[in-house]
Amino acid sequence: MSSPRVLAIVLAGGEGKRLMPLTADRAKPAVPFGGTYRLIDFALSNVANSRYLQIVVLTQYKSHSLDKHVSMTWRMSTMLGNYVTPVPAQQRVGKNWYLGSADAIYQSLNLIDDARPDIVVVVGADHVYRMDFSQMVDAHIASGAGCTVAGIRQPVGLSDQFGVIEVGEGADMGSTPRITAFREKPTDPTTIPGSPDEILASMGNYVFDADALVEAVTRDAADDSSKHDMGGDIVPDFVSRGSAAVYDFQRNDVPGATDRDRGYWRDVGTIDSYYEAHMDLTSALPVFNLYNDRWPILSQQRPLPPAKFVHGWHGRAGTAVDSIVAPGVVVSGATVEGSVLSTGVQAHSWSSVTDSVLLDGVQVGRHAAVRRAIIDKNVVVPEGARIGFDPDHDRARGFVVTPSGLTVVGKNAVVEP
Template identity: 30%
Template sequence: MDHVVCFILGGGHGGALYPLTRSRSVPAVPLAGKYRLIDVPVSNCLNSRLGSVFILAQYQSVSLHRHISNTYKMDPFHGGFVEVLSAQQTNETSDWYRGTADALRQNLRYAEREGVTDVLVLSSDQLYRMDFEAMVQGHRASKAACTLGVTAVGPNRVRRMGAAKIDQGNWVRNFVEKPGRDQLESLARPEAEDPVRPFLANMGIYLFQWKVLQEMLGETPHMDDLVTQVLPRLMNQGRLRAHRHHGFWEDLGTVQSYHSTHMALTTDHPPFDFHAPDGTIYTRMRNLPGSRVNSSSLRDTLISDGCEIGVGCVIDRCVIGVRSILGEKVLLRECIIQGANEYESSDERRVRQGSPEPPLGIGENTVIEGAILDKNFRIGRNCRLVNRSGVNFADGPFYSIRDGILILPTNCVVPDNTVL
């Protein structure tokens, strides 16, 4: 695995996750209370003994840079690195990345080193656990120009993704991005072991031969996108192969999938288990105390480090992020609470005395349902934040609603007695 270099694509402006991406890039969006989305692909690389990892960033990359530099401090005696490469003007180009292929084109030179044979390209908005060694071995044995990671999905999901049709040797014979209903029959696998999931979807995981990728991107400067331009060309040449992933995999690139996946994590048998001893998901180490829960009722809930839960709270199917502060008799149902970057100091609390702005956290007697509260929220007392009308899309003075889910952005302030 020493001869494989990994590039993780940082994505665009992240409109499908807005307002979670209002002040950060997609890879820096919080995950499961204490992680960031970028921790998943980086951890999979490290667990697969891949030590050369580049993260390609373009939009609002400050928090991503900070997280990577504070988290992945590699041992100098064993080598390896995790490095963020931001879009930049050079003598060769003055443009931002025009697409996924162009992002690789502009940064391949940083990966040039003796002995590199393969390039692994990953996405930064997915949740899965995968050992890439088996994929690399199959890729090299088949001598494929590119190996595409695929997983079985049903018809509703495949229409939002790319679908591959493979032969008995796992060579891709047809590939359609976001297929229509009239194309599904030709892409289904009649021999599928699970008739509910007869399609093979593109996971956004690509393993290229180094020389092939270098030549294609160098000789065809008009090719800017991997999925719509590079992969079809390799498929038509008979050089695109598929590698099947059988474990859990979920794209978290929309508010709906982000919220529903978090709710699934709170169940007795979550589809993805962060507690699993094999395939650890790494993140920043924090010197935080254990969480304190005072005479409250909790059901199917994840609580991260350093939280304070007041007396009489009722929390049902929630993910509670680091440093979350809840006053007395708060009711939370099906919420993602991202927590805070820092505790509020005694001096800060003293300065705010008499201010109409609530303290950091959630005030007493407040009810919140079906919501995502981003970092550093200040929610007053006796508030009721519930999308009772079932609005699917809206923007208000202190909130947004996407896919019916109420979202309070970073540093949101909600006065006492607010009713939504």
């Protein structure tokens, strides 16, 4: 296949229960990330930068803000014209919304029919990473498999969060080897030969021969015992027929990557991993470099003024160090350290924000202090309030406190002075 026709399907229907309260009224792929992005922007940027410009986004759960974001940011973008199409659950086939991710594809088979692709690239929408899918497509075609799964090494303790891939002893990971077994989220995983602490995890990104995908999801739809899940049902089906291969993410080389951030991939499925991925952005030499303009992460550019740092009325300087500060932010006589301030955040005199993630429009009043916290959109932290210092008090106020001690303040929370 010299230049295959490729359709990209972005699975964006995930509920994101483990990201509550951030997913209380938005789908997981619409959760804000990194000051100016939504999670889905990473998947869509990777697909677009791979020059695959026929893209459908399958949405369902609480999809209003996601549809709005995809339509406004991606559909209207000058780069992509009308190439990105959000497709809500269509209930074309029965009265159910999509059951699982494979059913989402089954219910959208008309899109594959219309696009007549040779290859379908299916990607999840809730990871932070850079990846050139064209390199994976080339490897898929060379392997002769019907399905290729992107794989990455992960600590064995996380096996119950991932599809775990097995290849035969001595398999050459540089050559897209066949998968010998695949189990979705096992608690007793088989580790990588010679690496007892690591598993080979599925990244939830797949390349299929279009005909093989259509055949597999159609057969799956008729199987009442199936959960209609890509990882749980479709991939194991290809494996059982000897037609699934693994593409080692370590082989992927994105233009402009640094030694430090090459191979970076984070599943941000939990509050703790969402927070840690933010902290990965804030250091002087970050492990994920947002500033790689050869593989830009694209997002909505609202016409906001630049960020501003001013002395407070009492003469104290407004400062931010080891932090990411988005457009429209004003830091006035406040101290910001190790934090991510999203668009339109305002921090007022004598306040401090430390090791925290503040989403759009959060207001931090005078003398307030925020520490190791995630605060959702437009929350007002009144004068003198303290968040992230006393877990019991934070819980009593209705905030979520994670086992690792992070405080999360949901979107419509009222913070008492």
